[in-house]
Amino acid sequence: MKPEAILLLAHGTPDTLGQMAEYLSKVTGGRQLPQSVVEELQHRYAEIGLRDEPLPEGPPLTHWTLEQTRLLRESLTIPVYVGMRNWQPYIADVVARMRSDGIHSFRAICLAPQNSRTSTGLYRRAATSAAEGIEMEFISGWAEEPLLARAFADRLLPVWKEACAATGTRVPVLFTAHSVPCRTLLPGTPSSTSDQPTRPTTPIPADGIQTYDATATPDPYxxxxKQTAIRVAEAAGLTDPDWYFAFQSQGIAGAPWIGPTVEETLKALAAEGYKGVVMQPIGFLCDHVEILYDIDIAFKATAKELGLDLWRAESLNASPILIEALIKLATAE
Known part of the structure; x- marks a missing residue:
């Protein structure tokens, strides 16, 4: 299929603190969360700069997603659109605009490279529902794209070398990706959003509790x-003792989420005698609350308590190599 347009799909994030309850209700499929949870998320977003009035440049996730869209648009000869699942511009509204623009076919690319029911599957559902009468090709996942690994390695190497020089040792790298509920990985498990959350004691992911599509096969997420982490390590020239992997930002649902957690891994690294660690989230393509709060504030505080210095690789954001990867996905025959 040779598409007439490209549609980038992203999670979405509120523009102001006052929109948090409405935003979370969209994330949870309409279920209202306790006020304590809303206030906790407002606190975390305030810590990364969100205010009661919209920021001129927008919240980080929106700002960088629109910038990635702009850069891709400049590199292609066909239109590039962007739609968000949980906030404006909504996927359904953007597809409606594509239809009014005369688009008859498009390729959808998730700005979440690892295929998951709790992200990719929900983006697919939203895009499919909106695209009635328009031919859509959906890119399910691109976790092993070499250019993606190169982009992450390009961001990782400078800070890793800095950390190694500062400590006089080979500092371990901790790759992370967003955790998901264990039940979403099991084939044939019914969807549910009935878990009753309590006030969290660990970082809350902005995408909290989600519905998902259970299928007859295990979730590949x-x-x-881990395949992305392996490819980034190879691209950066890291050996097996140099790096570790953990899932971050476990949610507040009553059921367990997959691990190992970052907190557990930091404790293990400290116990092994390390004095520092470099973190790189390889499941995210730009800055947002799980990076700017969970890593830069919460995990850094945890590391300090354990006697660890913590460095973080810069997010991809407007990485030229990332844009190359998106161009490759957009133009593949």
């Missing part, structure tokens, strides 16, 4: 996350 954990394997794809």
């Amino acid at each position: 954990p394997v794809e996350c």
Whole structure:
């Protein structure tokens, strides 16, 4: 299929603190969360700069997603659109605009490279529902794309060398990806959003509790996350003792989420005698609350308590190599 347009799909994030309850209700499929959870998320977003009035440049996730869209648009000869699942511009509204623009076929690319029911599957559902009468090609996952690994390695190497020089040792790298509920990985498990959350004691992911599409096959997400980590390590020239992997930002649902957690891994690294660690989230393509709060504030505080210095690789954001990867996906025959 040779598409007439490209549609980038992203999670979405609120523009102001006052929109948090409405935003979370969209994330959870309409279920209202306790006020304590809303206030906790407002606190975390305030810590990364969100205010009661919209920021001129927008919240980080929106800002960088629109910038990635702009850069891709400049590199292609066909239109590039972007739609968000949980906030404006909504996927359905953007597809409606594509239809009014005369688009008859498009290729959808998730800005979440690892295929998961709790992200990719929900984006697919939203895009499919909106695209009635328009031919859509959906890119399910691109976790092992070499250019993606190169982009992450390009961001990783400078900070890793800095950390090694500062400590006089080979500092371990901790790759991370967003955790998901264990039940979403099991084939044939019914969807549910009935878990009753309590006030969290660990970082809350902005995408909290989600519905998902259970199918007859296991979710590929954990394997794809680790495959991305392996490829980034290879691209950066890291050896096996140099790096570790953990899932971050476990949610507040009553059921367990997949691990190992970052907190557990930091404790293990400290116990092994390390004095520092470099973190790189390889499941995210730009800055947002799980990076700017969970890593830069919460995990850094945890590391300090354990006697670890913590560095973080810069997010991909407007990485030229990332844009190359998106161009490759957009133009593949």
